[in-house]
Amino acid sequence: MEWKLFAHLRDTAGDETVSVDVEPGATVEDALTALVEAEPPLRAELFEDGELAEHIRLLVDGEDAFAAREGLDTVVTAEMELALFPPVSGG
Numbered sequence: 001m002e003w004k005l006f007a008h009l010r011d012t013a014g015d016e017t018v019s020v021d022v023e024p025g026a027t028v029e030d031a032l033t034a035l036v037e038a039e040p041p042l043r044a045e046l047f048e049d050g051e052l053a054e055h056i057r058l059l060v061d062g063e064d065a066f067a068a069r070e071g072l073d074t075v076v077t078a079e080m081e082l083a084l085f086p087p088v089s090g091g
Contacts, residue, residue, distance in 0.1 A: 001019070001020060001021075001022060001031060001077075001078050001080065001082065002017045002018065002019050002020075002081070002082070003017065003018045003019075003020065003031070003035050003082045003083065003084060004016060004017055004081065004082065004083040004084070005017070005018065005042075005083070005084055006083065006084065006085045006086070006088070007085070007086050007088050008045070008086055009042065009045055009046075009084055009085075009086055012039070012041050012042055012045050013039045013041070013042055014039075018035055018038055018039055019038075020034035020035050020037075020038055021034065022034055022076065025075060026075070026076055027072060027073050027074060027075055027076065028058065028060060028065055028069075028071070028072050028073070028074045028076055028082065029072035029073065030076075031076050031082055032046075032052070032058075032072065045086065046084065052072070055086065055087045056084060056085070056086060057084070057085040057086075058082075058083070058084055059081075059082070059083040059084075059085070060074055060076070060080055060081070060082060061080055061081050062081065062083075
């Protein structure tokens with residue numbers, strides 16, 4: 001499965017997508033663990049005190065994983081699109 005990364009997360013990983021392998025029945029949390037194992041520098045960008053940082057937006061198929069899904073407990077399939085957005089400002 002693939003993670004799509006945006007803004008400085010993409011820069012930290014060195015690519016806009018990162019492929020990870022997860023077992024059938026895996027959750028978003030499992031896929032997130034696989035992501036930081038594949039790209040260790042992302043850990044510092046994504047987590048605060050061992051938890052996903054509040055300012056990081058996690059999307060599953062374009063929907064907020066916490067508002068529209070079951071958060072980190074959402075069961076994933078290979079066809080799902082996972083994405084991470086840090087806060088972005090502009091002018």
